[in-house]
Amino acid sequence: MKEVTFGQYYPVESFVHKVDPRLKIVFLIAYITAIFLAKNFYGLAACAFVLVLTVAFSRVPILKVLRALRGIAVLILFTSVLNVFFYRGEGDPYFEWTVFAVYREGLIFSAFLVCRLVLLAMLSSMLTYTTTPVALCDGIESLLTPLKWIRFPVHAVSLIMSQALSMIPILSDETDRIKSAQMARGADFESGNPVKRVKAMIPILIPLLISAFRRAEELGEAMEARCYMGDKKRTKYKKLTFTWRDLIVFLLIAGLVTGVVLLRVYCGGVI
Amino acid sequence: MKNFDLDIEEGEFLAVLGHNGSGKSTLARLMNGLLLPDKGTVEVFGTALTEKNLYDVRRNVGVVFQNPDNQTVSMLVEDDVAFGAENVGLTREEIGERIAFALSAVGMEEYRHATVARLSGGQKQRIAIAGVLALKPRVLVLDESTAMLDPRGRREIMDVVLRLNREEHITVVLITHFMEEALLSSRAVVMNRGEIVMQGAPSDIFERHEELLTYNLTLPRIGEICKKLQAGGMNVPDTLDVEILAEAIAASLRSS
Structure with a gap:
């Protein structure tokens, strides 16, 4: 890793x-x-x-x-x-x-x-x-809370943001894996003109997209298995509190x- | 799945064996209501599972899945373990206690403030188990939770699961295709095409290795070694215990 x-x-x-x-x-x-x-x-x-x-x-x-x-x-x-x-x-x-x-x-x-x-x-x-990034997400969620009044899904948006953030390292690892796998089969990502190089990325992007979707689905199941039901009953372990600072x-x-x-x-x- | 009837006793360690597509994962999803049966009922602690009591059931039946990366909700260990406890609306103090309990149950206390991405596969899966334990479930279902791990990670998980079963008295349903893991269970069930085809004590099931082969399952290595030694003319019993086998080999070598 x-x-x-x-x-x-x-x-x-x-x-x-x-x-x-x-x-x-x-x-x-x-x-x-x-x-x-x-x-x-x-x-x-x-x-x-x-x-x-x-x-x-x-x-x-x-x-x-x-x-x-x-x-x-x-x-x-x-x-x-x-x-x-x-x-x-x-x-x-x-x-x-x-x-x-x-x-x-x-x-x-x-x-x-x-x-x-x-x-x-x-x-x-x-x-x-x-x-x-986690604290930033929490901060944005908290600042957006007033928007709940106009039925803006604040909790969902902040969950999406933090999930997107935590997917970055996983997808970046996945990209490396797919790239190595395609290179092992003779794919060439380093030579040719820019158009050719961009085209060479397609065999990386498609498996990456598919694996991102699979991950999203499995993550959804895992969240449901842990009693996730939106913000209906949800409490927060880490509360933001103001201090003298x-x-x-x-x-x-x-x-x-x-x-x-x-x-x-x-x-x-x-x- | 069809003609499926299975009772799980409280406190037992049940292993569910089966080849790919045998319906093992469907079973896991039925047990906590991720799937609801078209026909028939799933009863959990005496009450039938319906859409209404879904979340009560999920608090009691925790499911851990195959891929540790796809079960991580938060980048920090502490936050990830807290997720389930936050969902059911516990207070901050309770959540804090639950995190401490769950992490110590899987032996990961010192990683409380670590980043999940930096852990090994086995450690990540232990965090996933802790995330489920934070809900204090009475049943722990592991749906091929060791399939993506290396042998060391697999051993870590099995140690944790065994301890939870013995010390915390949590009922364990271990869904796997590794026969070695089923050895540790108190009862094993073999599934094929959505049906239960064999059940009994793991050692009894492994006795019938010819039958197991027809369901695309192979014996654990110790069992295979026994069979091969017997075929080679050595006087060893059918056993899955390394110690017993070692003694038997030593005894038969001494006598010859």
Whole structure:
């Protein structure tokens, strides 16, 4: 059995790891709102300060957090290049060639956007670094509970999510097995043009799909055999409870959002 | 299945033997109401199984299936064992106690906070048994639960099951095609095409090895060794006990 790390959970004990997953999700949403409410660098500086605090109290190595930027590097490059060359400011441009022009405002605005994206990506990755997929599912289920009022099947949805998560390592093992079996029969997955390689995946995907269905059926039986009947009588062993940590985090979020709004009102826009 | 009549005594260790397609798994699914019979009745502790008392029956009759991977509900051992107890609406304290009880019954206490994916096949199947035990069933049905395990995993499961039968007095129905496992039972039943074709003490059934062959079942290795030794002219009794066979071989070697 090989190790499969789903998501990118970084298993250490820390203040941030222990914060209630629901609050972490709310925190992320509030943080994103704050980033978009910020109209100047002071606001972003406040957001950056909160990010630094989060990373510091999570014991996740800073390099790991920076690695989250790799995924959006192309996006960052694309938006910054576009903004540098196409933003039309007032005054004289530093540089002009056909449709391309570099203005002072363009440089500032593009720097501002890059900062926004970087902060966004880093804090989002902090959520997955410090929260197990199971806890995340529990958190989402709990946050969605009010939707029960409009008969939204909250319990079913969260069960589907957590089952999908726990199927990942099993299906990944199964994929390896099928791949070896097909290779033993002479299947070639490594050579040829991209179209040919994609086509070569079909003999893996079909058995995988069939085995996923069989697993789902057997799992259903096993769940029924253990008295599963939806959430009719069901109780939960692991209850999410708020602690003093969560209070601190809550105050931090509230402080951040208020701060950013005040900075927006009193310090004006970036340009 | 047809003409099927079987009484299971409380506290007994019953082995159900049969080749693929003999109806063994159907039997397991009938016992906890995953399947309801078209005709006839299934009685559990004196009451007939109907759609209404399905969940009461399932609390008392726990079924463990073949593939450990396909019975795992949660990625963490503790949460997976808790699943059944959560379903019937126990309080947190009760669930905690049930988890401790079930894990110690299968000898997996130290894995309480482990990830299921990292366990061996035998350990995963022990967790599956614990998941059923958390409901405190009076009957444990194992539907080919050792078929996908290596010999070591198979032994782990058999040790657990034997102990549950002897110490916790849980009635065990072991459905299997491994004759060696049936040896440990107090009574064995052979099924073929949905019918019971032989029943009795395991050692009596293995005596009739010619008949077993017609149902596509072969003798356990010890039994085969006995038969071969006898055919070779050695004076050994028909036995399925390794100790007795060893003594007999030693005695006949000494006399010759």
